[in-house]
Amino acid sequence: MIKQPVNFENLSQQVIATLNADIDALLNHASLPNPLQEACRYAMTGQGKRVRPLLVACGYHTVEQSSAQIDFELQSEALSDLMINDDCRRAMLAVEFLHTYSLIHDDLPCMDDDDLRRGRPTCHIKFDEATAMLAGDVLQTLAFEVLTANIEGFAPIADEQAAKLLTVFAPRARRMVSGQMLDLNAENKQITQAELEAIHRDKTGALIEAAVLMGGVCAKASSEQLPSLTQFAQNIGLAFQVQDDILDVTASTDTLGKPAGSDEGLNKSTYVRLMGVDTATDYAKSLFVEGKQAIEYSFGPQSALTALADWLWQRQK
Amino acid sequence: MIKQPVNFENLSQQVIATLNADIDALLNHASLPNPLQEACRYAMTGQGKRVRPLLVACGYHTVEQSSAQIDFELQSEALSDLMINDDCRRAMLAVEFLHTYSLIHDDLPCMDDDDLRRGRPTCHIKFDEATAMLAGDVLQTLAFEVLTANIEGFAPIADEQAAKLLTVFAPRARRMVSGQMLDLNAENKQITQAELEAIHRDKTGALIEAAVLMGGVCAKASSEQLPSLTQFAQNIGLAFQVQDDILDVTASTDTLGKPAGSDEGLNKSTYVRLMGVDTATDYAKSLFVEGKQAIEYSFGPQSALTALADWLWQRQK
Numbered sequence: 001m002i003k004q005p006v007n008f009e010n011l012s013q014q015v016i017a018t019l020n021a022d023i024d025a026l027l028n029h030a031s032l033p034n035p036l037q038e039a040c041r042y043a044m045t046g047q048g049k050r051v052r053p054l055l056v057a058c059g060y061h062t063v064e065q066s067s068a069q070i071d072f073e074l075q076s077e078a079l080s081d082l083m084i085n086d087d088c089r090r091a092m093l094a095v096e097f098l099h100t101y102s103l104i105h106d107d108l109p110c111m112d113d114d115d116l117r118r119g120r121p122t123c124h125i126k127f128d129e130a131t132a133m134l135a136g137d138v139l140q141t142l143a144f145e146v147l148t149a150n151i152e153g154f155a156p157i158a159d160e161q162a163a164k165l166l167t168v169f170a171p172r173a174r175r176m177v178s179g180q181m182l183d184l185n186a187e188n189k190q191i192t193q194a195e196l197e198a199i200h201r202d203k204t205g206a207l208i209e210a211a212v213l214m215g216g217v218c219a220k221a222s223s224e225q226l227p228s229l230t231q232f233a234q235n236i237g238l239a240f241q242v243q244d245d246i247l248d249v250t251a252s253t254d255t256l257g258k259p260a261g262s263d264e265g266l267n268k269s270t271y272v273r274l275m276g277v278d279t280a281t282d283y284a285k286s287l288f289v290e291g292k293q294a295i296e297y298s299f300g301p302q303s304a305l306t307a308l309a310d311w312l313w314q315r316q317k
Numbered sequence: 318m319i320k321q322p323v324n325f326e327n328l329s330q331q332v333i334a335t336l337n338a339d340i341d342a343l344l345n346h347a348s349l350p351n352p353l354q355e356a357c358r359y360a361m362t363g364q365g366k367r368v369r370p371l372l373v374a375c376g377y378h379t380v381e382q383s384s385a386q387i388d389f390e391l392q393s394e395a396l397s398d399l400m401i402n403d404d405c406r407r408a409m410l411a412v413e414f415l416h417t418y419s420l421i422h423d424d425l426p427c428m429d430d431d432d433l434r435r436g437r438p439t440c441h442i443k444f445d446e447a448t449a450m451l452a453g454d455v456l457q458t459l460a461f462e463v464l465t466a467n468i469e470g471f472a473p474i475a476d477e478q479a480a481k482l483l484t485v486f487a488p489r490a491r492r493m494v495s496g497q498m499l500d501l502n503a504e505n506k507q508i509t510q511a512e513l514e515a516i517h518r519d520k521t522g523a524l525i526e527a528a529v530l531m532g533g534v535c536a537k538a539s540s541e542q543l544p545s546l547t548q549f550a551q552n553i554g555l556a557f558q559v560q561d562d563i564l565d566v567t568a569s570t571d572t573l574g575k576p577a578g579s580d581e582g583l584n585k586s587t588y589v590r591l592m593g594v595d596t597a598t599d600y601a602k603s604l605f606v607e608g609k610q611a612i613e614y615s616f617g618p619q620s621a622l623t624a625l626a627d628w629l630w631q632r633q634k
Binding site: 030032033035036101105108110111128129130131133134136137138140141142144145147148149159160162163164166167170171173174177178180181182184185 | 451464
């Protein structure tokens with residue numbers, strides 16, 4: 001089987017269209033009272049990059065393609081078409097709901113006190129603090145509920161798959177909160193690169209790891225394949241954070257959809273502070289390269305995950 | 318088989334001792350950074366009544382006893398002894414962690430703004446708002462994580478049981494948040510008894526329902542037994558809330574461990590406002606009686622759940 005390059009733009013458009021429709025279906029399923037329902041819908045839409053659901057879909061696609069015996073004639077088309085199962089759609093929802101809850105709570109006055117997110121007023125500015133807190137709370141609940149819920153348009157999930165996804169997801173959802181705490185502890189302090197990495201391994205890395213692994217689990221990845229997925233996710237998670245720190249000083253508020261330069265305002269430790277923009281850029285690049293190597297080693301040179309890594313490397317926001 | 322009365326005091330002491338040790342084990346497993354770990358430990362201890370874990374244990378005990386063939390000689394002893402399996406211990410933790418997260422968030426300034434809880438300063442007073450919010454967030458995560466986590470001293474849970482527990486638990490955890498929203502919407506408004514009941518069915522009733530049903534699931538309750546458990550839980554959940562409203566006006570702050578008369582201060586609709594203390598007391602009693610009847614119908618006159626209902630009816634806080 002000769003692999004064709006993945007058409008990433010095509011793949012990602014399909015993933016995001018599917019995700020958006022599924023977000024709608026899950027919120028309809030939840031039928032929350034207003035203004036809670038409106039607040040959840042508001043927070044779950046907007047101009048999010050949907051990186052985590054894309055990681056799920058590409059993790060799934062990468063594992064699935066590596067085991068599929070695809071007819072030569074169909075191969076090129078298949079590689080750019082969305083091929084995800086309903087379990088994978090559940091996992092995509094789980095990571096995006098969890099991520100969005102963390103953003104809403106992170107933006108609250110008692111945390112980062114941000115007014116702008118994804119190009120629009122933050123949830124507590126658009127609604128109020130109580131509604132925003134409850135929206136975050138219930139989005140976390142929905143992130144877990146979607147793993148087993150009976151939702152219209154979704155095939156039921158097997159108990160074994162649901163239990164596996166929960167086992168991958170929950171401890172990393174916990175680590176995300178640990179990372180938030182470590183991040184708060186580090187404010188107004190000089191910390192080392194090792195300490196900074198420990199924060200980000202939990203704060204952003206854990207959920208990125210969950211996303212890639214859950215994609216793999218949905219495609220029934222073997223126990224030999226999971227370590228490569230983990231290695232990839234850990235590298236990409238860290239690279240993503242280094243990039244965020246770089247973009248915070250090099251991009252405009254308009255491009256970012258959130259206030260540029262906000263790290264400095266909060267006196268936060270960042271990679272840019274520790275090593276400067278140029279070294280940080282080299283570091284991010286080397287992390288991307290290593291992450292891709294882990295995937296190429298197990299799944300060959302052309303896969304959805306390496307295409308996603310290339311796309312992330314190019315991002316401007 | 319002749320049933321002996323359940324020694325409820327004995328049973329509840331064992332349940333609470335087990336729960337307290339298990340809370341410790343789960344928080345050790347989580348190994349959160351401080352002050353998050355301390356805040357979680359602080360919130361999970363104190364003088365809580367542990368009603369929800371008791372509902373899990375008694376739900377388990379009731380179903381288990383109804384199918385057990387117990388030796389006559391051992392019977393009386395067995396009925397007052399703690400007989401729960403490790404899945405049941407997980408479910409007890411899940412409901413108590415979820416309940417505690419909801420209390421922490423409910424006490425925050427943007428919600429009820431309470432300073433006193435379980436006889437001590439609330440979490441955000443003892444620590445700070447950011448830590449309290451994160452503690453609530455991570456306690457919710459742990460409530461789900463415990464359903465599958467590999468914790469020292471716990472037998473692994475079967476995938477089928479974990480998936481079933483998640484299916485029972487998650488939608489009711491969501492309804493709890495819906496109930497909070499409905500409760501906020503009703504502040505400073507005249508509402509009817511039907512509207513008040515709709516609030517409490519979600520705000521407190523859903524988790525009580527989850528507790529009893531999860532106990533039943535852990536004891537492999539049959540599909541014929543589940544409706545009786547649900548009926549019991551719905552009656553007891555409502556009765557519990559009516560009692561809370563009564564105690565808010567009849568008990569002292571010292572006894573309650575939280576400010577007495579706080580409902581009036583917040584201008585909240587309560588059963589006492591709608592029907593007066595005497596009628597509310599009669600109403601609570603009739604709910605208890607009906608709840609017990611549902612259990613007696615399926616499980617006979619002597620069971621842990623009916624003993625728990627009697628104990629709840631007598632409570633002074």
